[in-house]
Amino acid sequence: LRVLKSQNTKRISYYYDEEVANHYYRGEHPMEPQRIKMAHSLIMHTGIYKKLSILRAKPATADEMKAFHADEYVDFLERVTPETVLPPPEECFGLGENDCPAFEGVFRLSAISAAGSLEGAAKLGLGNCDIAINWAGGLHHAMKSQASGFCYINDIVLGILELLRHYPRVLYIDIDVHHGDAVETAFLTTDRVMTASFHQYSPSAGFFPQTGSLSDVGRGKGRNFSVNFPLSKGIDDASYKGVFEPVIEDIMARFCPSVIVLQCGADSLNQDKLGGLNLSMRGHANCIEFVKRLSVPTLVLGGGGYTIRNVARTWAYETGVLVGTDLQPSDLPVNDEYYEYYAPDYKLDVCAAADKKNQNTVRLLEETKIRIFENLRSIAG
Numbered sequence: 001l002r003v004l005k006s007q008n009t010k011r012i013s014y015y016y017d018e019e020v021a022n023h024y025y026r027g028e029h030p031m032e033p034q035r036i037k038m039a040h041s042l043i044m045h046t047g048i049y050k051k052l053s054i055l056r057a058k059p060a061t062a063d064e065m066k067a068f069h070a071d072e073y074v075d076f077l078e079r080v081t082p083e084t085v086l087p088p089p090e091e092c093f094g095l096g097e098n099d100c101p102a103f104e105g106v107f108r109l110s111a112i113s114a115a116g117s118l119e120g121a122a123k124l125g126l127g128n129c130d131i132a133i134n135w136a137g138g139l140h141h142a143m144k145s146q147a148s149g150f151c152y153i154n155d156i157v158l159g160i161l162e163l164l165r166h167y168p169r170v171l172y173i174d175i176d177v178h179h180g181d182a183v184e185t186a187f188l189t190t191d192r193v194m195t196a197s198f199h200q201y202s203p204s205a206g207f208f209p210q211t212g213s214l215s216d217v218g219r220g221k222g223r224n225f226s227v228n229f230p231l232s233k234g235i236d237d238a239s240y241k242g243v244f245e246p247v248i249e250d251i252m253a254r255f256c257p258s259v260i261v262l263q264c265g266a267d268s269l270n271q272d273k274l275g276g277l278n279l280s281m282r283g284h285a286n287c288i289e290f291v292k293r294l295s296v297p298t299l300v301l302g303g304g305g306y307t308i309r310n311v312a313r314t315w316a317y318e319t320g321v322l323v324g325t326d327l328q329p330s331d332l333p334v335n336d337e338y339y340e341y342y343a344p345d346y347k348l349d350v351c352a353a354a355d356k357k358n359q360n361t362v363r364l365l366e367e368t369k370i371r372i373f374e375n376l377r378s379i380a381g
């Protein structure tokens with residue numbers, strides 16, 4: 001009975017605000033909030049919504065954002081418009097450059113993104129659900145006083161701060177292709193939050209944000225509570241599983257988190273416009289399934305993902321994994337409002353490339369794992 005309960009009757013809260021899709025970063029910017037609505041449409045048309053409690057969170061207020069962000073920054077973000085933002089090099093708080101434009105509604109979109117993570121965390125904190133999902137969240141680069149890497153308000157840090165009011169230890173896992181730098185920095189010196197990011201790392205090639213080396217382990221009381229797994233281009237499903245599962249397993253044994261926050265950036269998939277990895281949808285979803293099986297309360301968030309048809313496919317499929325429905329590749333519903341976006345195959349699947357070179361050597365992956373195990377050994381007790 002207990003096994004049944006832990007696997008099949010998880011109470012899942014899913015946060016969605018249809019207003020997300022009314023926002024644009026302008027022009028040819030790679031970040032497209034519309035992908036959240038596309039994923040939602042698949043979730044509705046495949047029927048997996050029946051196993052979710054669908055909720056709309058109240059957009060976060062400036063005061064709620066100030067639990068992490070600097071007052072001056074939040075006040076600026078609330079007021080800035082495309083007309084008042086200063087051009088580079090006079091840009092303020094990171095806004096104005098191409099990565100973080102001051103588009104119309106930037107504060108509102110950030111408030112919606114933060115809301116799902118905050119309310120999801122609060123609901124998990126009260127024990128009123130087992131899993132909370134917010135695909136509009138996962139904006140891991142937003143710093144205390146600075147927009148960075150398409151992110152303005154750090155919904156993840158806000159969610160973790162809320163969870164810390166209810167739970168002693170929070171594990172943050174980040175499978176976005178980019179390093180979860182701002183979440184790591186926010187909790188760099190505490191032993192109550194462990195951050196673990198897997199990411200493409202090639203600072204010599206200038207791959208953003210160029211941080212997250214293996215030797216980046218945290219500071220002071222937080223030493224060895226920051227875990228970084230740098231990867232080279234082309235990693236495939238088998239290699240990723242071979243590093244992800246043992247590292248998370250070891251973290252579970254040593255750190256014993258009371259709650260998990262999982263950032264599911266879909267830019268680690270094959271064919272992403274910005275990322276260079278070679279994961280299939282199933283390889284990516286294996287991480288979500290693995291974390292689900294740990295049976296720890298979990299806040300599941302979105303993040304990057306720039307080939308939007310694949311982002312929608314993957315987050316819909318992963319929602320299915322969380323509710324216990326293994327959607328089949330043929331399950332792409334013909335009545336979906338974005339059906340034509342899924343041409344030419346009209347399937348749910350995202351495949352890995354057969355001919356992409358995996359630039360990660362078995363030897364370096366094994367050595368990296370061993371270094372991480374060594375670091376984790378020193379936190380016990």
Ligand code: ZLM
Pocket residue numbers: 027028029030097098099138139140141148149150151176178179206207208265267274303304305
């Ligand atoms: N230039 N337009 C991931 C955040 C990645 C920094 C190099 C800006 C782009 C990119 C923007 C339309 C997450 C950097 C890039 C051009 C300095 C990054 C606007 C194309 C465009 O066509 C584009 C004019 C833009 C931005 C590409 N930016 C690719 N990579 C990174 C940030 C966010 O997935 O982790 C979480 C949501 N920025 O490499 C530059 C150094 C700005």
Ligand code: CA
Pocket residue numbers: 174175176177178179180197198199
């Ligand atoms: Ca990452």
Ligand code: ZN
Pocket residue numbers: 176177178265267303304305
């Ligand atoms: Zn990313």
